[in-house]
Amino acid sequence: MEAEGGELYHNRLVATLEALWGTGFLSPGGPDEVGRVVAGIDIGGRAVLDIGCGAGGIDVALVRNHGAGYVSGIDVEDTVLARAREVIGEAGLGDRIGCLKVAPGPLPFPPSCFDIVFSKDSIVHIPDKHALMREVFRVLRPGGWFLASDWLIGHDGDPSPEMAAYIAAEGLDFGMASPGRYRDAMAAAGFTDITITSRNDWYRAAAKSELERLKGPVGRAAADVVGQDFIDENIGIWERMIPVLDSGEHCPTHLRARKP
Helix, strand or coil: CCCECCECCCHHHHHHHHHHHCCCCCCCCHHHHHHHHHCCCCCECCEEEEECCCCCHHHHHHHHCCCECEEEEEECCHHHHHHHHHHHHHCCCCCCEEEEECCCCCCCCCCCCEEEEEEECCHHHCCCHHHHHHHHHHHEEEEEEEEEEEEEECCCCCCCHHHHHHHHHHCCCCCCCCHHHHHHHHHHHCCEEEEEEECHHHHHHHHHHHHHHHHCHHHHHHHHHHCHHHHHHHHHHHHHHHHHHHHCCEEEEEEEEECC
């Protein structure tokens, strides 16, 4: 999938993903999956950083469903941030959520200023997981939690030809890491209570349902907005993704760790 206007998450892609996953969501599972990522951690009244806030649906869910005190959403592209501000405004939560454009690299925040650092299927775009984890650790307050979901590759080393073809079809600059590399990055940064939980079984089934929806009424309705050619392109991506989900090489995963 080629970038449009220099942005990976352009308007046609945002509209297609929202048609599949719900208003303001650019990754699977909607508010229910957000709830699973934070399950068991009280974020009520807490200061939350959302790395890769996308189109804003996640931040609305963190406040509306889980009581976050204030969510600072960051992203690198104007199109998704503009959509996020619309979604947040429509939810009436502009006083509880702010969105900031950032450049790739160190987080633009002082040390120890967040209780929770959250991310959902976004840090796949950051190749240096060790540098990322050092930054997450730095901006968390002692006792704070890193709570995330990400798209992992099931092993170290080169991807299989099937996985390489899927990643190329996505065209989204994926920098996938293995569970072992994530664990090492979190431990090296100083985190404790590290847990890594595969979501492959769940998404294997969900992705097949998504493909059928793209081929059916959801795709036909979205084609009126984004064009049938773009829907067909996304159908091709899903058809490449499902075999590597079935093999386990593509492994959506929950990540959790605490700063002592």
